Amino acid sequence: MVMAKAPGKLYLAGEYAVTLPGQPSIIMAVDRFVTVNLDPRTDALISVTSNLLGHRELSSSELLTVGLDDDWRLVLRTLQLIQTYAIENGQPFTGLTVSIDSQLTMAGQKLGLGSSAAVVMALIKAYVALSELPMSSIQQYKLGALATLTTPDFKAGSMGDLAAATFGGIIRYQKFASPVIFDWLDQHRYVSEMLAATWPDLVIEPLALPADWSLLVGWTGSPADTQALLESGDLTDRDAAKQLLAQNTAPLVGMIETGLRQADFDKVRAAMQLSQEQLFAYASRVGLAYVTPALLSLLSIATEAGAGAKISGAGGGDNGIALTNDATVATAIRDAWQRAGITPLPLAIAFNFSNCI
Template sequence: MTTIKVPGKLFLAGEFAATYSGQASIVLAVNRFMRFTIQPHDNYQITSDQLGIYPGLLFEKENNPLNDDAWQIVTQACRTIAAYLPATKIKHTQPFQLQITSGLELDGQKIGLGSSGATAVGVCQALLMYYQIPFTKYELFKLATLTLFQLPHFQKGSMGDVAAAVFGGIVYYEKFDTNWLTHQLSTTPLSNIVQNNWPQLQLKNLHQPKTWELLVAWTQSPADTQNSLQRLPVDPTTFLSASQTTVKQVATALENESWTAFQQALAQNQSEIITYTKAANINYQTSQLDHFLQLIQTFAIPGKISGAGNGDNALAWTKLQDTTKRHAFIQACIKADLRPLPLTIYHE
């Protein structure tokens, strides 16, 4: 029996731009998890505390009775690993039972922590470990990304949740060339795609200042990230260029532990995203999130809306020594009907 845990994610910077090839973003892995337990079994069986028992055949797309519902990531991940196996030394596969338990909800609600990416990563990783196939973090990222990329609902996504789930900590991520990957999928065996270098892809962990504390405020209203990516035809060139510069400034500020530069860069990225989403007619700001942005200005602390907006979460940072300010900020969030979540950055 093998059990793994996969962390959830929160975006720190680079949202919306991160859905475009070559664009930079910064993603945080947080200490709420999905757990995957796999063991030998008489036949293939997958169970989920959210979805029950999967009733179809795992590896045959045409026999999948639930191809368009919530099981699609799980079944597609199984097919991705099945397509990858011929390139390994595994000649015979043994049936398994896979149990999936999610801790990325609160009071039965999703809280914007990237369950899709965590699911793709967890199923792929569990099967690789079960069949004793060595893998690097880059290979796991690619396999989980290929899983989601082959599902139409997720093709426009950034895959930042995958990056955080695989690498942990604070992740600097530049998205791969999606046109290249689309072409590869129609011309190249999947195992070769995994082994190839992906144009424009960059992934690395950033430094986490030890005296900076994260605070997450939840709006208690779930957002649908994929629907938020449906935009009016707006030329994104200016936005993408500005975001790229600003996200790199955020990364540099973290590396240098420069509090003022960090605060300024986050505020700049927030302003860029607001301008872009208004132009593209994307539902981004809500009264609660606007109130949060007012609070971080009042308390003079770094902060920003996290992810696609229109619900879910916002982030703020305080210093360890500023306990009075942190407590007052938390109380102000609660008064504004923003629920503080006990989340910290998760390192493996």
């Protein structure tokens, strides 16, 4: 048996604009995980159990032709590409017993930590460890991106959550040029060929949070549909507004990156506030249901206490984050959030986690 896990994620900066190729963002992996256990079988049965989805069985011979039209579609698409890659590398793909356990929920609700991406990457990591297939970490990320790009309802995202789930820590991330990848897919290129190729515009670089800074995460208790939010609003207005958002926020992402490298809290706090203002403006331009009363309360409490704060991710519910370099302020914010009905989540950056056992 092989066990692999992949962490959830939170955006520090760059949301929405990061869905455009080459636009910078900063993403943090957090220490709640999806864990996958894989057992090889002697027969052709693929038996998958998930604490969120239930149970699914199919034969490895029917995997490549199974429909991707239900809640299992991303799991099945990931297994399809794993099978294709294994066959391309001369390795038989036989039966598997797969167990998927997600810690990225609370009281049966998703926490907005990128659970789908963590499932994809934990599956890939586990199979690579089990099979000893030749695949670097960046190639594992690319395989996860191919799975997500080719799964109905998932191709609109930035794929940054996959990068966080692959590498952990804090990363500066820029999305690849997706039109190029779609061209390769249309050309029916081998999966192995696409994984070995250079993906234009893709950037994944490590960053760090200063040791005396505190990351605070508040959960509103209201889950959001990220894919729906990414595709909402008038199409023409959305595209123009996103280009303007990208133009205005790229320097702010750079400012946060510099602040992290220099441990300059005031710089990071100012850039977080300016980034949040740009996201409010974008949401207004496209008619996006981005901010909720709970998120607004979360932001007000944190900023009034002197922290840097912003909504993390697509908004519409889920989470807000705060950064502070004062432990007393951190405690005061958590207490005030609780009084306001916001749940502080005990999360930390997942810098070092065991990928496979």
